[in-house]
Amino acid sequence: MVTPSPREYRDESASVKTTSDTGRRSRILRAAIDDGLLHPEHAPLAAFVDWGRLNLNVQHLMHAFPAHISTLHAFAVKANSLVPVLTKLREFGMGAEVASNGELAAALEAGFAPERIVFDSPAKSWQELRRALALGVSLNIDNFQELERVQQILSEAPSTSEIGIRLNPQVGAGDIAAMSTAGVHSKFGIPLEDPGMREKLIETYIANPWLRRAHTHVGSQGCPLPLIARGVNQLVRFADEVNIRAGFAQIRTLDIGGGLPVDFETDTPTSAFDEYVAVLGEGAPRLFSGDYALVTEFGRSILAKHGFIAAYVEYTKQVGGRDVAITHAGAQIATRTVFMPEAWPLRIEGFTHSGHAKSMGHTVVQDVAGPCCFAGDLVARGRELPPLTPGDIVALLDTGAYYASNPFAYNSLPVPGVYGVSMIGDSADTVPEFSIVRKAQMETELVIAAE
Template sequence: MDIRMTPLEVARALQSAMERGLMGSEDTSLIIYDLDRLRSRLQEARQAFPEGTLHAVAVKANPLPAVLRRLADEHPCIGAEAASLPELELALGAGFGPERILFDSPAKTHAELRLALERGIVLNADNFQELERMAGLLGGASIGAAKLHGGIGLRVNPQVGAGAIATTSVAGQYSKFGVPVSECRDEILAAFERYSWLTGLHSHVGSQGCSLEQLCAGVRTLLDLAEEINSRLPERIRLLDIGGGLPATYRDSEPKSSLMDYAQALRQRCPELWSGRYRIATEFGRAIHANAAFAAARVEYVKTQAGVVTAVTHLGADMFLRKCYNPGDWHHDVLAVDGSGQIKAGEAVVQTIAGPLCFQGDLPARDVSLPLLEQGDAVCFRDVGAYTLSMWSRYNSRQMPAVLGMTRSEEGPRFTILRARESVEQVLRFWE
């Protein structure tokens, strides 16, 4: 199975959904999630990394409960990484046991820490002050034994350099996350000597704009620190959370490394990960979800102004926030289909795809060459499984589209509704 859904796969899936009445007249847009591709990516992760690795998929990448439940049911080594209290509850509600959840928020409150400790959820502290809070909470009789059920690690910044996208790079000399290794090595070592319940280390280099070399360098730095701590405090570090960040492929002309490629690179640079001395955790989000979904938006109007052909559709910065605000760093290939879901034929014309929101930058695709779009056609955006719907904007109070899950069978694609189209009443309740 290809990493990406091909244009033909996208069109056939949309056409099948339309034929089954799953994109009705009220559905101005629709998302279809390839559940077989999701499963394939999860299997690849399990095969690539050491046996027993906890693959805690980032909830922020795709927080749909119906998708999270499928992750929880897939395998005991598939977990969830949560960065807020609601994400934590989403993971628990989906069926992940506490030992399969990593809680990584850099701004955890006393109440959130107490909850996580009481439930035995694996925690990564962001800084020394948070460790002090945990020490106070663990001194209480009610949760004094919580460390036996979960685990507590410290997030460090490996300081291996920023990637190509500054806003998603977190391992430069400065980062809002974690404790810098080069500046605070002595303090880090002292923290492990002070807190006997501190048994893990965590780092993350960045997302999408980071090279394989940078990711491996970050893990190597983390591993060297773990080895130093264990030389002083034998077998203290038991869990190494190496984060996520593996880029996903958004253009066929720019293929990215696979999960297997990353694991093979780590085997060469960090063979100790396969020694059995550590339990490994990952936090992939984009690499698991991104290529497993596409979105279709109906074309409402097509107009020409100042020589620019503009197709006005029903998805824009409400779903493609990063793409619209920072188009130089983020990309989605687009595909033109007709009203029945078939790929449009005809001479390519340079066009701009506009979203429905009330600001000029609401342009999810600029100057793209497609067969001339018309009213009633649709534009399909590829590779939307991660950091799209999860970043939905409430600007203009537009309704979230329906999300379908697709699996394959000998009879053709089968669909389930993962999330129904949001009603106007639900949007009103949100603001109330």
């Protein structure tokens, strides 16, 4: 058995600067202003995805896992369901993990083959199950009632889908309760440690030999790697037990979910996939035995750090002795940060109206507010930033996942444009090239949507 070492995989990003990408963002902003993608009147808010850095991170993930293990890295579509983003991820070699009919439609539109799509959801409808099984999409069954539905559908028509059951290993929660899915009372999966449940699950697998997979997901941001490894180890132990009791290798694939915490403090362009693999090698050593194919479901750790949102400062004021910058970026695109600021803080950078970085030589304590009509619409509280003035630009960093791609329709604010960025090299004269990921929404479209 090969136990992966983190040192094996660090060379993938060795040539990339990891201290600050402020200059790179400045070049993107200046080019976006020149191209009219950012404008104080016509386009005061826009989001950008850096294709080159995204590809670098995907390749880093693929190199982190041992080459002798068949592994499908399925991107969690909920993190960014925009079809051009999904198309790029497919081109970079990823599969897709979906949790609704809408996400499945987006993945198919992006060109993912059904056999490279995994369907997770605790509330799959009859229609969703029939569609997935007809297409040959893989399924992770959430509960025994869903299993009965799948059995009925399979009795009516065969399917090429790979099917398994989601297990809750009940190993505990991380720092963010809402992001933890392996607690005692989690809504997801079948609880492995509840009285009598382990035996019932094993008997269910043996009675249904077409169940050839097993799945777990411990949680997302806030879950330490050893906790994730404990949950995965429980999954491997369960699969081994089923296969021993069945007398053959019935479970062939283990879906270990995602959940790698994201570094929201630096510009390091690659996520800690090598460290993740090393911790799994120590905490769940049978995982890399070669007896099982693997599926992963990373989302935020793939994309978060490779996107940012830019917004013009409309007004500034002083309130209670503190400076406040009112911008066009708020709860409508930074929903988690606004409503759970302690759990989801964002780095903020200041730029001039022309897109040049503002000096950090002199800073003042400021709030950065959004446009939504409620008092808590703040993306940063008491933050030390260069003094901001009307016409400046603020950049919300690490927002490639779960931000501009998942808008909140508060105040009927228009959805901002999202643009892919291609850059060859990091030199000062590199000219970014843009592609449209999603057009900025027009007011007429808002009216139509409301009818």
